[in-house]
Amino acid sequence: MTQVKIVEVGPRDGLQNEKQAVPLAVKLALIRRLADAGLSHIEAGAFVSPKWVPQMADSAAVLASLNLAGPVNYPVLVPNLAGLEAALAAGAREIAIFGAASETFSLKNINAGIQDSLARFEAVARQALAAGLRVRGYVSCVVGCPYEGDIAPRKVAEVAAALYRMGCHEVSLGDTVGVGTPDKVLAMLDAVAAEVPVDRLAGHFHDTYGMAIANIYASLTAGVRTFDSSVAGLGGCPYARGASGNVATEDVLYLLHGMGYTTGVDLAAVTDAAWQIADALGREPGSKYARARGRVSAGTPR
Amino acid sequence: MTQVKIVEVGPRDGLQNEKQAVPLAVKLALIRRLADAGLSHIEAGAFVSPKWVPQMADSAAVLASLNLAGPVNYPVLVPNLAGLEAALAAGAREIAIFGAASETFSLKNINAGIQDSLARFEAVARQALAAGLRVRGYVSCVVGCPYEGDIAPRKVAEVAAALYRMGCHEVSLGDTVGVGTPDKVLAMLDAVAAEVPVDRLAGHFHDTYGMAIANIYASLTAGVRTFDSSVAGLGGCPYARGASGNVATEDVLYLLHGMGYTTGVDLAAVTDAAWQIADALGREPGSKYARARGRVSAGTPR
Numbered sequence: 001m002t003q004v005k006i007v008e009v010g011p012r013d014g015l016q017n018e019k020q021a022v023p024l025a026v027k028l029a030l031i032r033r034l035a036d037a038g039l040s041h042i043e044a045g046a047f048v049s050p051k052w053v054p055q056m057a058d059s060a061a062v063l064a065s066l067n068l069a070g071p072v073n074y075p076v077l078v079p080n081l082a083g084l085e086a087a088l089a090a091g092a093r094e095i096a097i098f099g100a101a102s103e104t105f106s107l108k109n110i111n112a113g114i115q116d117s118l119a120r121f122e123a124v125a126r127q128a129l130a131a132g133l134r135v136r137g138y139v140s141c142v143v144g145c146p147y148e149g150d151i152a153p154r155k156v157a158e159v160a161a162a163l164y165r166m167g168c169h170e171v172s173l174g175d176t177v178g179v180g181t182p183d184k185v186l187a188m189l190d191a192v193a194a195e196v197p198v199d200r201l202a203g204h205f206h207d208t209y210g211m212a213i214a215n216i217y218a219s220l221t222a223g224v225r226t227f228d229s230s231v232a233g234l235g236g237c238p239y240a241r242g243a244s245g246n247v248a249t250e251d252v253l254y255l256l257h258g259m260g261y262t263t264g265v266d267l268a269a270v271t272d273a274a275w276q277i278a279d280a281l282g283r284e285p286g287s288k289y290a291r292a293r294g295r296v297s298a299g300t301p302r
Numbered sequence: 303m304t305q306v307k308i309v310e311v312g313p314r315d316g317l318q319n320e321k322q323a324v325p326l327a328v329k330l331a332l333i334r335r336l337a338d339a340g341l342s343h344i345e346a347g348a349f350v351s352p353k354w355v356p357q358m359a360d361s362a363a364v365l366a367s368l369n370l371a372g373p374v375n376y377p378v379l380v381p382n383l384a385g386l387e388a389a390l391a392a393g394a395r396e397i398a399i400f401g402a403a404s405e406t407f408s409l410k411n412i413n414a415g416i417q418d419s420l421a422r423f424e425a426v427a428r429q430a431l432a433a434g435l436r437v438r439g440y441v442s443c444v445v446g447c448p449y450e451g452d453i454a455p456r457k458v459a460e461v462a463a464a465l466y467r468m469g470c471h472e473v474s475l476g477d478t479v480g481v482g483t484p485d486k487v488l489a490m491l492d493a494v495a496a497e498v499p500v501d502r503l504a505g506h507f508h509d510t511y512g513m514a515i516a517n518i519y520a521s522l523t524a525g526v527r528t529f530d531s532s533v534a535g536l537g538g539c540p541y542a543r544g545a546s547g548n549v550a551t552e553d554v555l556y557l558l559h560g561m562g563y564t565t566g567v568d569l570a571a572v573t574d575a576a577w578q579i580a581d582a583l584g585r586e587p588g589s590k591y592a593r594a595r596g597r598v599s600a601g602t603p604r
Contacts, residue, residue, distance in 0.1 A: 178594075181560030182519050210553040210590035211560070214516040217484050244590060251512040258483030258513075288512035288546060292480075 004261045005226040006249065007202060008034050012043040012077060013246055014234025016055045024058050028065050030277050034231060035072045037269035046077035047086040060090040068093055075136055079110060084124050088131055095128050097121040098138035099163060101156040102145035118162045125166040137163030137171040142188055143180035153191030161195035170202055172228055178208025182218035189222045202226035205247050212247035213255055227252055232274035233286025248287030250274055306563045307528040308551065309504060310336050314345040314379060315548055316536025318357045326360050328582045330367050332575060336533060337374045339571035348379035349388040362392040370395055377438055381412060386426050390433055397430050399423040400440035401465060403458040404447035420464045427468040439465030439473040444490055445482035455493035463497035472504055474530055477517065480510025484520035491524045504528035507549050514549035515557055529554055534576035535588025550589030552576055
């Protein structure tokens with residue numbers, strides 16, 4: 001039995017794109033249910049400008065309600081040194097920094113080109129590591145970019161290698177637009193794995209065109225054993241109207257458990273959590289699994 | 303560039319589970335749009351009891367409106383000799399017969415055990431072949447069964463081999479319940495390919511738990527080059543409330559074209575057709591691709 005690690009990103013990457021305000025109590029209930037389901041890595045917030053991402057304005061309050069010294073990791077997104085200071089003040093034990101493999105996306109998303117952003121992140125990583133935090137790296141647009149189209153695997157490898165060299169314990173490779181197909185994902189992973197050990201890589205797939213589960217399966221065949229996913233498929237894609245965003249944790253667990261991988265996560269309990277947050281948001285869960293199963297109760301094997 | 307064949311099953315396998323009556327004109331418009339989009343195999347009806355499948359009661363009228371001597375194949379489902387006679391009278395050039403790899407499913411679905419059903423189909427196939435028709439075989443429950451759970455690959459291989467021996471030019475392997483994951487699909491294909499040449503096999507995947515595209519990708523790695531799919535993902539699964547049914551043609555085309563396969567099918571035109579039938583049925587298309595793209599106009603490469 002091979003272990004696969006799931007990094008649950010629903011409370012951050014998922015909720016940050018919600019149009020309606022999500023009350024703190026709803027977020028905390030979601031995070032607690034996810035932790036109770038066995039998820040040990042739950043992205044819990046972001047210390048970014050509330051002007052740009054109002055949904056994350058209460059991240060300090062979220063962290064204040066969590067057991068940050070316990071077995072569950074609650075990474076938070078940090079864009080710069082000011083964000084790092086706020087994360088440290090809130091007690092964060094792990095941060096995530098986020099680069100892009102597309103120059104145009106980087107400029108539009110964080111107002112800095114790739115090289116400038118890496119220099120900025122290096123300073124953040126250095127201080128975070130010195131303060132004893134763990135640092136996770138993201139690379140977005142690893143297959144395609146909404147502005148530039150196809151992205152060369154070599155570009156992804158360069159950015160991933162830079163994040164790894166600055167001390168990231170893990171580099172998450174994001175198909176932000178969901179345009180990837182398995183062949184392109186494998187070509188990208190091949191290039192990246194030449195620079196970063198494959199056991200330090202995570203796959204982060206959006207399901208815009210329904211390819212995410214196939215891309216995860218392809219990544220498994222390439223040796224990747226860590227995947228990001230979002231309960232209930234939370235997180236619409238801002239680049240495609242009506243499109244789904246992050247791959248749903250329930251569907252990923254169905255794939256992994258069906259293939260005999262262990263995750264330590266209870267699929268039924270995650271499905272319960274998916275229905276609860278979907279009810280709170282006034283819609284159906286975005287996962288095929290949760291919709292097909294309906295509201296179930298916990299108790300499946302992990 | 304490798305060619306992949308798509309067998310469009312929306313007008314039959316898709317619409318047969320619709321609760322609302324679908325007018326003949328709506329069906330015909332759908333079939334014409336699919337043919338115009340470049341689909342050359344379109345399952346157009348079923349000569350089964352209208353008591354059990356009322357949506358297919360107008361299959362003779364459907365065939366009467368199509369060009370059955372043209373380049374597009376319009377197979378129809380036939381359960382027995384009476385059905386074959388009706389199909390012949392309606393001018394059908396290709397029929398499909400449908401066995402199951404699960405004894406219980408076979409008994410419940412067609413009121414005959416596997417061996418009895420194969421004997422019945424053998425008579426149908428013999429007469430159909432003698433009349434110059436092409437015969438396609440289906441095997442359902444090739445990974446799991448709603449009544450029996452897991453199905454042994456050996457059972458699937460036996461039924462597929464029987465259909466092939468009785469003259470089916472192609473045997474379509476159906477994960478009817480959508481429970482399969484790629485490892486199980488590959489194990490099943492391995493067993494079947496020992497009995498039937500892989501270029502005579504088709505994959506028919508339901509997307510109940512979101513695994514269909516991954517299972518198609520796995521099947522491609524095993525050499526399968528024919529897949530059944532349903533425009534707009536038409537066809538809910540009768541075994542799981544709220545669940546999706548057949549994998550959507552648009553998502554399959556996105557996968558195939560993204561990987562460099564040619565299909566002869568215009569994805570944008572199929573997406574138009576998906577929106578038109580979804581509008582007629584009063585809901586959104588079931589494919590991620592169509593929902594993400596919205597209503598587009600034809601013109602993408604085939």
